[in-house]
Amino acid sequence: MTVLEVTRESTDDQIRAAVTAWVEANVPRSWRDAASAGRDAIRRVRPRTDYEDWYPTFADSGLAVATWPREYLGLDLTPDQARVAEAVLAPYNLGRLNPLGLNSAAPALFAHGTEEQRRRFLPPLVRNDEKWCQLLSEPGAGSDLASLAMRAVRDGDEWVLNGQKVWTTWAHFSDFAVCLARTDPTVKKRQGLTYFAVDLHAAGVEVRPLKHIGGEVDFNEVFLDDVRVPDEWRIGAAGDGWRVAGSSLAGERQMVSGVGSGGVDRIGGAGVDRLIQRARELGRTNDPVMRQRLLAVYAEERVRSWTNQRVRATVQAGGTPGPAASIGKVQQGTLNQRIQLLAADLLGAGATAWEGDMPFEVSGMLRSRANTIEGGTTEVNKNILGERVLGLPREPDPWADTPWEEIPRS
Numbered sequence: 001m002t003v004l005e006v007t008r009e010s011t012d013d014q015i016r017a018a019v020t021a022w023v024e025a026n027v028p029r030s031w032r033d034a035a036s037a038g039r040d041a042i043r044r045v046r047p048r049t050d051y052e053d054w055y056p057t058f059a060d061s062g063l064a065v066a067t068w069p070r071e072y073l074g075l076d077l078t079p080d081q082a083r084v085a086e087a088v089l090a091p092y093n094l095g096r097l098n099p100l101g102l103n104s105a106a107p108a109l110f111a112h113g114t115e116e117q118r119r120r121f122l123p124p125l126v127r128n129d130e131k132w133c134q135l136l137s138e139p140g141a142g143s144d145l146a147s148l149a150m151r152a153v154r155d156g157d158e159w160v161l162n163g164q165k166v167w168t169t170w171a172h173f174s175d176f177a178v179c180l181a182r183t184d185p186t187v188k189k190r191q192g193l194t195y196f197a198v199d200l201h202a203a204g205v206e207v208r209p210l211k212h213i214g215g216e217v218d219f220n221e222v223f224l225d226d227v228r229v230p231d232e233w234r235i236g237a238a239g240d241g242w243r244v245a246g247s248s249l250a251g252e253r254q255m256v257s258g259v260g261s262g263g264v265d266r267i268g269g270a271g272v273d274r275l276i277q278r279a280r281e282l283g284r285t286n287d288p289v290m291r292q293r294l295l296a297v298y299a300e301e302r303v304r305s306w307t308n309q310r311v312r313a314t315v316q317a318g319g320t321p322g323p324a325a326s327i328g329k330v331q332q333g334t335l336n337q338r339i340q341l342l343a344a345d346l347l348g349a350g351a352t353a354w355e356g357d358m359p360f361e362v363s364g365m366l367r368s369r370a371n372t373i374e375g376g377t378t379e380v381n382k383n384i385l386g387e388r389v390l391g392l393p394r395e396p397d398p399w400a401d402t403p404w405e406e407i408p409r410s
């Protein structure tokens with residue numbers, strides 16, 4: 001295990017030298033050679049399983065979460081120092097694994113967890129030894145998450161959880177989940193909630209995959225039937241779960257909008273640069289209308305990336321993105337859909353019929369439809385922006401002051 005010997009006192013040159021030496025000693029030769037030829041070349045020589053097997057070497061170096069404290073596998077660097085390290089790593093495309101662990105569970109543990117919880121959960125999360133997902137949405141509670149019905153009842157030093165979650169991304173290969181459950185139905189809906197870390201291998205957990213139209217599985221239904229969770233895995237105070245879950249949701253919004261620490265640039269489809277390259281290959285760059293459409297998404301993509309950089313800088317400087325993360329989420333969701341529709345348009349009739357595998361332009365276009373739903377819908381994020389950024393009157397909620405158990409449900 002090679003931990004980088006850099007500190008907050010290190011100069012930028014010392015950091016560059018240490019990261020370069022680490023890359024030469026630890027990144028396999030064939031991956032380094034492919035790096036000069038771009039991301040597609042790296043993908044060809046680096047199957048996903050090889051990357052997963054190697055990944056703990058990266059995590060142990062401290063570089064995967066360079067601004068985190070050393071006890072949780074970080075390097076305790078400043079955001080500016082981390083950017084210097086990241087610039088050296090960029091050509092090797094070392095994407096972070098366990099994105100929901102990094103962007104949903106970790107923010108809640110940092111903001112509301114105990115020191116024991118952070119020491120227990122964060123190192124294996126960073127190494128991708130324990131994968132995480134989030135048990136939030138339910139069949140009757142998506143946008144109005146606070147109306148959820150999963151129950152958690154205290155029993156000595158444990159809680160007993162019962163209920164159903166849905167749309168749980170990656171639960172079929174996860175080890176843990178953050179989970180929001182109702183611990184007091186007699187108070188207002190946002191007050192009676194508590195946040196837990198749940199072991200998905202515990203007795204009583206059943207994960208049922210939901211298949212996409214093409215047969216692949218991303219998300220699941222998850223049933224909890226008398227699942228016992230130790231009180232020491234409660235994150236934050238009992239009854240304070242709505243506030244704790246807010247840290248996860250803001251982190252997820254950042255991830256989906258491209259500013260999270262999971263290395264996610266966009267969810268679904270190819271980037272604008274690749275689109276322009278495809279337009280050249282297909283001889284479409286002389287078409288003035290196509291040129292104009294490409295230029296429009298290129299310009300918007302630049303603006304999006306600057307907005308994201310601003311949010312990322314705030315977060316790395318120790319601030320919270322808060323409602324600002326909703327700006328990136330709204331912009332990224334709709335922009336990526338336009339980019340992927342344009343990609344499919346480039347193919348013309350080829351986007352409706354093909355031989356062999358589905359073209360990446362079509363799969364990207366289909367996947368991007370979820371961008372305006374996952375991590376909170378565009379409409380709901382616009383409500384958040386209206387209320388918390390623009391200061392408009394709150395959306396009326398006739399049940400806001402009613403105890404949860406008295407609110408009518410179907």
Ligand SMILES: Cc1cc2nc3c(=O)[nH]c(=O)nc-3n(C[C@H](O)[C@H](O)[C@H](O)COP(=O)(O)OP(=O)(O)OC[C@H]3O[C@@H](n4cnc5c(N)ncnc54)[C@H](O)[C@@H]3O)c2cc1C
Pocket residue numbers: 133134135136137138139141142143144166167168169170219370373374375376377378379380383395
């Ligand atoms: C790809 C994908 C992955 C997901 N992964 C996870 C996951 O890992 N974990 C998890 O817990 N959940 C996950 N979700 C669920 C996601 O968070 C919900 O789908 C989302 O919050 C919307 O909830 P809903 O589907 O119940 O829709 P609803 O809340 O029923 O909304 C239906 C429609 O009504 C609109 N609407 C609702 N309320 C309002 C309002 N107040 N004002 C204006 N319009 C409104 C919505 O915008 C939407 O168009 C995932 C969803 C997708 C698509």
